[in-house]
Amino acid sequence: MAQASESLAAGLLKRPELDDTGRVQRLYVKAYGRNATPKEVARAQALLSDLERALLSREPDGEKRRLQCWALLCQAVLAANEFVYIR
16 A cells, blocks of 8 residues: 555656646545545645654654655555445
């Protein structure tokens, strides 16, 4: 799961035409086949911000830290019930 999440995160971060909102939207489309709601986008961005602050003391390299934050977000999305169960 961690490897898949990091790969997904790296792919999202390699898309310079997307801002973070666009990346969250793309993540939801890839994982769930639908766009994220405004509330989901806000929650994802808040999580990224919280993770960034939490990892700041452990990872001084900004690019590596950003990848770690996005990988953790991707892992949370992939571990959710919506991803696990197909309706």
